[in-house]
Amino acid sequence: MTRTRKAPSLISAFTFVAMALLPWQSISADTAAKHGIAMHGDTRYPEGFPHFDYVNPDAPKGGTIRMAVVANGFDSFNPFVIRGVAAAGINAYLYDTLMEASADEPFSAYGLIAESIETPEDRSYVTFNLREEARFQDGEPITAEDVKFSFDVLTTKGHPFYRNYYADVTEVTIEDERRIRFDFAETNNRELPLILGQLPVLPSHYWENREFGDNGLTPPVGSGPYRIGDFEPGRSITFERVEDYWAEDLGVRKGKFNFDNLQYDYYTDDTVALESFRAGNFDFRVESSAKNWATAYRGDQFESGKVKTEAVKHGRPAGMQAFAMNTRREVLSDPKVREALSYAFDFEWANKNLFYGQYTRTSSYFENSELASSGLPEGRELEILEPYREQLPADVFTEAYQPPSTAGERSLRDNLRTALTMLRDAGYAVKDGTMVNLETGQPLAFEILIYQKTFERVVLPFKNNLAKLGIDVSVRLVDTNQYIQRIREFDYDMTVQGIGQSDSPGNEQREYWHSSTVDVKGSRNYMGVDSPVVDDLVNMVIQAPTREELVHRVRALDRVLLHGHYVIPNWYLPKDRIAYWSFLTRPDTVPKNGVDINNWWVKSTDQ
Structure with a gap:
């Protein structure tokens, strides 16, 4: 059935034509x-x-x-x-x-x-x-x-x-x-x-x-290459390729979306999902665990080539994965306290003992890109920051940001001593083994919210290090639905967040850092960043007239955010770790954005 459309009125049509004939409305190159x-x-x-x-x-x-x-x-x-x-x-x-x-x-x-x-x-x-x-x-x-x-x-x-x-x-x-x-x-x-x-x-x-x-679970009408096929509420969904898809031969679609069916099965536990993959119950997996990558992809199916593994290098910005601290909570509202907490996370120990040395420490919100700040501000970046000197911490201009480290001769004990000094300067002291605020008498205590059980092995050593400072930390493991709801409501003290970035930051930066999103439920301003300087820098990034100017402005924003100590940076890997059954194949060329399953296809018998 074809819809009827309202024809434009004669007045509207006449107005449009008249405007088109005005000299200042003429079409230019x-x-x-x-x-x-x-x-x-x-x-x-x-x-x-x-x-x-x-x-x-x-x-x-x-x-x-x-x-x-x-x-x-x-x-x-x-x-x-x-x-x-x-x-x-x-x-x-x-x-x-x-x-x-x-x-x-x-x-x-x-x-x-x-x-x-x-x-x-x-x-x-x-x-x-x-x-x-x-x-x-x-x-x-x-x-x-x-x-x-x-x-x-x-x-x-x-x-x-x-x-x-x-x-x-x-x-x-x-x-x-x-x-x-x-x-x-x-x-x-x-x-x-x-x-x-x-x-x-x-x-x-x-x-x-x-x-x-x-809408619920009523399959809607779309316009894309797939429609919803079979599904079992909460457990699986299958997308069926639209055979008469209108855009199939366009240059932006040619060679993409090659599978007749894409099936997603839901698992409540990643360990179970990994074993299911090894058993052949699904076909493609992106591995996020360094331990799994180092130890789990072994056995006959891997040695015979039935299952392939690749670490495919990419060139996209890594963004920031970190312990994100909710500054809306009084206990984490002081940047001095937040910075002190960062000295209790021992990345070097975790990388060696948990991650098989696979990762690099993150030190920028725009990691793995030319947008990342480094060293001290100079040149155009310094010009951008100079008008805000009185509103910013002095170390923005005098100290190159680096997350605390235990590399070389520096030990965790040294870092904990530094943290203790910072907490004393922030008005805290240890009494009867508990770190307390001297003004309020309240203990320094907070909760870390996670939904991945595998992340407990990272969080628990961090918790133990904080306990040495008299800080009481609880770890709350919840299911994904509860986690999503709590994140939307900003109902957490600290959590693990991945803040992705593109190679061309713009309007989405408002959603991450702008003060207008602090109280908007469901926004991605996870840390509650509320700073007039950050607001100005976000607007400057959005309005950057050239690529060169964009780079300078993003670096300035990055530097201010880092010195705000809103997060404790984790790590990154400039590779996509993938495992797949050998009937799948992919193009030889991998774009800078990395592996995209939508470009893959089922290998024919003569390949």
Whole structure:
């Protein structure tokens, strides 16, 4: 059935034509429709490119891949709201976006639902021209009305993330059935056209008589390469490839999404999931445990080549994995206390005794990239920070940040002595074996919240080291659903968080650090960062006019965050550790973003 569309009124049509004829509205080279857009500079791929360099355009379609999810199930097929726990893969496979980012550039996007994009040099607005052939999975055309509906519903009824992400959009105008324009506030935000290209497009006709937040486990209509097939609530879900997928032969899709079926099975314990993989119950696994990588991938299936293991090097920023401290809690509100606690984490011991020497210590929120700060601020970075000198700790300018270490002649005992001195300076003292606040008499005690049992072996030595300082630490292991809810509510003292970063930071930095997100439930401001200086630096990052200036501004932000001692950095590995059964194969070229199972396929018998 085809939907009827309201024709534009004669007045609207006349107004549009009249505006088009005004001399200051004439189309220039800067606003001409283009097939793609780069954050800074030019795109890598030309108009009409046949496929990305990192895919196999001749990859055969077919077969099934089975994967595991370690979590306590799911109760929703709606990944866009804060309620419930969405099934794995929904956002990635069910919905197409206006544009598709490439995996081998810092940040460039090319038309998917949008055939082309128009934006002026100052990027004060963006217009998307939609493809005539774009379709939802029920055959209905994707129109500008659907794009506007998607923007409106995500920013009013969706997760708070979308309101922050698209906060600078001031007006959305449907210019015709396949043309839509977004106008922006005066922010000099070069990223906005690209992040609007990430907008998942939802079918307005499907949601017309449904409440957006109450989708539950009713399979929705999407536009992407897969639809929901069989599922067992909370235990498994299978995505079926759409055989007449409208975008299959586009350059941004060629060679991708090759499996006929993608099956996710849920496990409540990672050890059980690993044994299930070894037994052949699923086919592909990304290993996060250094111990497992060193000891568990042995046996006949590995020696015979039935199961392959690879540590594939990547070039993406590692971000920050760390013990994140919730500064909303009084016990962790003092940066001196937070810094003191960091001296009780012995990374060198953990790396040697727990991780088989596989990891490198993280010392930046933008680790493994040119965006990471180092040494003392100088040149342009110093110029950026100088106006805030009186508002920042002196060591931002005088000390190069390095997390405490026990390498070389430095011992844990030395670090604990340093921590004790810092705590005394912060107004604490040990009384009867307990570290107490001299002003309030309250003991220094807090809880570490985790959901992975395997992480206990990291947390418990840290807890024991803190106990030597008279600090009472409890470790709370909860299931994934409870963990998600507590994180959303900021109901924790300390937890382990991974804060991922891209090679082109932008609007998402508001969600991590800006004061406007401190009290927004479900935001990713896990530590409760609330600083006018950080706010300014975040805005400067978003408004960076060139790649070179972006690097300087991100380094300045990184440095200020590090000296705020909001986290105790953990470690990183610039490789993807993967194991897979040998009927699977992948392209020879791995992009800088690393392994992507969506580029893989089932090996034919003659390979």
